[in-house]
Amino acid sequence: MDRLQGQNDAQKIVSAEERDQNPRACPLLDEHGCERVIKSILNVPADDVIDDIYWGPVMRISKSTVVELVKSHIDPASAIPEPECMVECIEQGAWNRAFLVRISSEKFILRVPSLGVRGVWNRHKALQLRSSALSMRWIRNNTRIPVPEVLAYDITHKNEIGHPFTLMRHVSGTQICDVWDDDDGSDAEFEAKRLRILDSVAETAAQLQTISFTHSGMLHFDDESATRPRVGLTYHLCEDGVKGDNRLVHETSLTDPIASSHENFCFRLETWWDLQTDDGYDLPEDPDALVLLKGQHEILRLLVDCLPFARAQEGQAVQETFVLAHPDFDWQNIMVDDEGNVTGVIDWDCTRAVSRFLGYAALPLWLGKGYVACLVLSGSVWSSPERFQYYRAFYASAMAKAMHGKGDCAYTHKSILFLALEDALKYPNRTLCFLQKIVHLVLPGTDVMYFLKRIGTEGLVDQDKGLFQELFRCAPGADPRFPI
Template identity: 30%
Template sequence: MLSDVLVFWKSASSASTNRLADSPANKRKSKMHPLNRAKAFIKYSPSSQEIISPETNVQADGRRHKRDINTFRRFFKIRGVSKIDLTDSDEQKTSQEAHEQQLDQDEEDEDQYSDDGEPNDEDEDDRRDFKAIRAITRKEVKEFVLETLHADSEQDSRTCHVTKRKEGSFHHVVFVHTKIGDQLEQQYVLKIPAHGTIEHWEEGDGFMLRNEAVLMQHIRHHTHCPVPEVVAFDDDTHNALGVPFILMKEMPGKLALDLWAGKPFRDVQSNERYDLANDSSPELEQKRFHFLASLAQAMGHLQTLKFKKIGMHIFDKPEDEVPKKFGPVWRWHTTSCMQQLHPVGPFSSEGFYFHYGTHQAWHPSMIEDLEPDSYGALVYKGVQAILSQILYSTPFATPAPPPATVDDEGQPMVHKNFVLRHDDLNLQNIRVDDEGNVTGIIDWGGCHAVPRCVGFASLPLFLRGDWLDDQTQCAMMWSLNRYRSIFADAMKEACQTDDGSLSDAQYTNKSAMYQALLAVFFDGETCLQFVAKVLNEIVDFRRVNAEQLCAQLGKGWPAAEKVLAEKIAELMAPEVQEWRSFHKQY
């Protein structure tokens, strides 16, 4: 229940040394906090709404905020218990701890760390510190989870076990389960940001983690979309582990990546991947079809959540239907590079949103050192002209608002609803059962309100890799359209409206193209390459050299501009198709 969600609050405690600050892996000097601090666990209630969504007061310049180091280390100090009080208990548990330490040692081989997420020491914007996070011992994790979940009186009958530790590019994840005696009680996932150390964690990071946790609670309360149940979270380093975290119940099922491959993906050799992507058995193909339909159904549940602005939603309470206000999305990396932490938004219309994106991706400063008639400057102008034509087309163009309609900040406001967008809807972030039914969707970090054409009804990332610069394909290019059609038909079925009006499923078939433009604006994708792919979709321009065409447009070419405007408008227009039942076809 939402009322049982535990939220961490900063209050008073006795001093000791922060474990992470003392860690040899961290190699940082620790200092004593000027105030005694403690940790209390507060049941979520209307009176604690500031705990969920306090004002961030973050600085927009992206500067690093150094935090005071947490001053306690062991859990008995949190509860006010002395070392003497624990002497007898510690002696009784000596043999059990020795046994658990041996179990931990046996389990170390299960830890799955990848070089993919290793930080670049030469990049000052790469704030990840996996070594410091890995230095948190299994014993500390187990004690912390029990302390978080249960009162002192309930802990004696329970044990906690770490089953494995994994890492993605930006997170360290610990899988744990609790037992009562020999009986499995519950499985949990502890998610820790890779940059969640005292030196690197900033207010904007805390804002994003806090709203990720609250959003998952909000989705669970208002929809049937299968998201993790948040048990507890802390948006800063002032806790016994010394790191921000989200503690969730583990979702059932296995990775969709394993289902798609037909076997555990870790067992797939690199030279097998293309064969598996293309040569699937009829049984596996049917499971893939069923999975795509189930995923569309799961994402379709988000259609009931609508927002008045583009950006990060800030709720007073997760069960509230509408957010109290909107804030920026704080970003510090793309798929290709690291950046200083900076805010994006919020925006009151698609026009402001896409104008900002264009400015970020294709700024005049790129050619300020070039002669106006140089080849590079002409290409820049030509690309700019094509981008403008794309943004003037449906679904990107926004109707002009009435002059008197403005928001609280004096900006023109269009009365439209925006929807949620999962930032990384890929196979590794979806869980399924053996038949392909979606049992969970994870990793909601960065999820925020966006224009409808790039929202929840979009194709998942694994079905639009051909529109991106560097994406491993889960299917051959000749199979992608088939899978896309299956997903699009299932999305139409999931989003049927009672009055027959168009739903967001009208955007699904072409969403790979829409999302590619978004990736150019906000995720470091190559602008010229995107333009080349758009031209390749237009029959009359399919064999044209995109760079040379842009250079000619940069000189001024009214005839070509007129034809392109018509063709681009036709290409970008949402595809309205007659609804077909997925189940009748497959």
């Protein structure tokens, strides 16, 4: 049985979950839900001071203590001689520092969160780490997805390195982002490898089709041996820090489990309108601006109603179900072998159940780069936009093949539209760009600004509604009618 540091503390976190709804229950939070340690440095502009608060303690962890910790979990008797134990490399992402450790002939990954430093770490972040570690174990045990094996985790500072951590076995392979533009070999071989990657990724993601929940939210495990998690509160790390990047997290937001995707998106639409009109009090003084705003709102409301929610038949109730999705299903988190077959899927932080049309069957994020504003490319892509349209259509067909044309594969090709709509509702400064793309898809050559103003003045007619409804209609495979 694994030696799991801080297991008793983890149980306290789960049993005290009801207190998490009250930020004042956390000693690190003030009455506004803001972490005191962060509020105390709000006026500190120096990058090195900010970096030291978060990354400094983590970066000062010695390699010898890392090796000592890893050995304590895989070789408690210390039978392996020191020369065969070493830290081979260290990589740093947005939230974690990862140590690649070799013990004899085996390799391991020790992930240490930057926010794990004393005075910043709190039970919300601890519960996130625990949920992520146990979610990986549960998915690995209940699907054929090559998830890294979690050997141990610790949500406390009572260990050899003095920080929370997750310890996993290393998975072999190369990140897709490092081979997608690899120009070795002939053009035909290169293209065949890309298509093999897409086929294998679809086959891998489809493994999640057997898992569903009655609510959307983060996975919670009442004990280490739980055969099935429950869905509960989701803890979000704020990405709008003092410096505008994700190194500073000065508040923790909580989201209740969601039972209706439609109600959730309607709430987002109301929030969008409030943000556009200064919380509903001050409408734009420019009449043209108000008409344009109303036109955007009308189309957004139609698109929200067009999303493929579970709908009740006449006289019958329906229970919507939610599915798992990798929280960052992008090319840096998927490992492949030399032939393009998936060998590992990493970085499952903050795994949760989501709406089916945004779940496991959705397009991988790198295929949406350049189409969805929120997706920032982390690598080099030489393909043209038209080529990416082809890859999106190919992946939709690959997912339909993997799922035998049944179930959530119907959402794959249109998932990029659903993700773009979600982004446009969250960030009003991106709404107009999104609507321009949508209008051009159904009405090529249309003067979008004129069209929106007409909608804002006259409202949507049935012909307009039919066009947008058809765009959002879902079926297995690619939809050749729209160049998505």
